[in-house]
Amino acid sequence: MTPELLDRLQQARATRRPVALLTRLPDGAQRLYPDEPISIALGDAAEAALRDDRAGPVTLEGETWFIHPQTPPPRLIVVGAVHVAQALVPMAAAVGLAVTIVDPRRAFATEERFAADATLVTDWPDDALAALKPDSRTAIVTLTHDPKLDDPALDTAIRSDAFYIGALGSRRTHAKRVDRLSEAGHGPEAIARIHAPVGLDIGAVTAPEIALSIIAQVVAARRGKLDGGRLA
Template identity: 50%
Template structure:
């Protein structure tokens, strides 16, 4: 839904009444992932998409029904071999959609307005929707902040008052997904409400060490993938804004010294393109001790063997060395800087989602799969 933030904020400012349909779960292959949304106002104006066209008509009708009776509902769509004319996904997967009316007096309206303002303005947080539980709470929403505070009316149920803590777990990892809220000691019923939590956090960092021509191509690909990209090199003549106009930051500093002081987290990717032992070894000593998502280093296989020897001599253990992606990138036969950047980006994506990097024609695993859990913070 957050991709519709600007339009929905405008609708709220114009005091429009509308219903919003959000994909809250996906099974198998599906065109859009969790969080994709479609909204319909009283005049029938539509924004967004939940399926790339497969079930848009049916979801449009559900939005109209929700506006008419003021009730939230969930609906599951899948592929039907028995009925060729049934509404479903031609790709064979399933999606579950939550449809929530946002009328003039809806308790969701102030929460949604606050959430869209906060999150679209760059503030970290999560928008959590009740997708299963007591009927009167279905479709209710919470804005959860990183400090654990939250906004939203949830009827005072003890189970749902703990929803902020449950949602915070996904928010801390920067993940979007569903979480079930278990009853506590003060619970007055045995229901276990489910929440769909859509996290909004700053973009993941990509730090590229080495101001070379391959770095310029990798900066462009990194930005395309949604990273905040920093280029770092100790040589001021090469690390210039003119050479890397698309980078978010260009830093002149010794790579290992910069990495020790800059912010990293479990989503950060580190790409070492310096290709020089006096930079590589001290940098990788630091990098392999950080709980980041990816550490890759450029170089030939001979360079890689020499680099491992130097790192072992510096005291880096085998467990840490096993995290190093070197030579960096997938085997695409890349030659140009752009092709090499593509091979590096492909390896980063595969590492993030647990992909193999093999051609899909040679594999039988699902095309779309759940990503691996983020590394735990040290």
């Protein structure tokens, strides 16, 4: 690996930008996707490796390449240190998501309630998300039912590249939320990114069941298996 390529790779890691290191076998020539021009077929293979977080060889057009995705850890930002969040955090950790709980209510956001499975942030949601900088490897879920907390988070979320955005609440609650976000200047296409009511429709009632429905929808979105909020 050349010093110049190593430097670009380290810059991508520092900024949480997903890239794929492509090494041609057996001569060792290397490319960094998507920064350098490559064939359409190789680009498709690199994109699939990034989506699936899976390294491996591929033979295309008579050449064999080893594709090594360089992806930052996927994150789940949860706004609201509520009962559903307590059930959601260990499930998210189990599927490999790094979890951050955002809640300025310090009585809720405590280490006793969330053990070591989540990072706790007690800033207001808009300030917290501005610092966390949601990207294409980030899912965001709001759970508070309080517009003073949920709306600023959603305002930031739908301006970001987050791969998943969900909000707890009934359809009636979400209709009012849509009105507020529309008044804040967001268009229908942006607001439609929000999955609400949050989670897959599995008839969930209890906090653990709701958490299960949420994590299933997040995983489906991450793996490209959601179509209009439904499993593809």
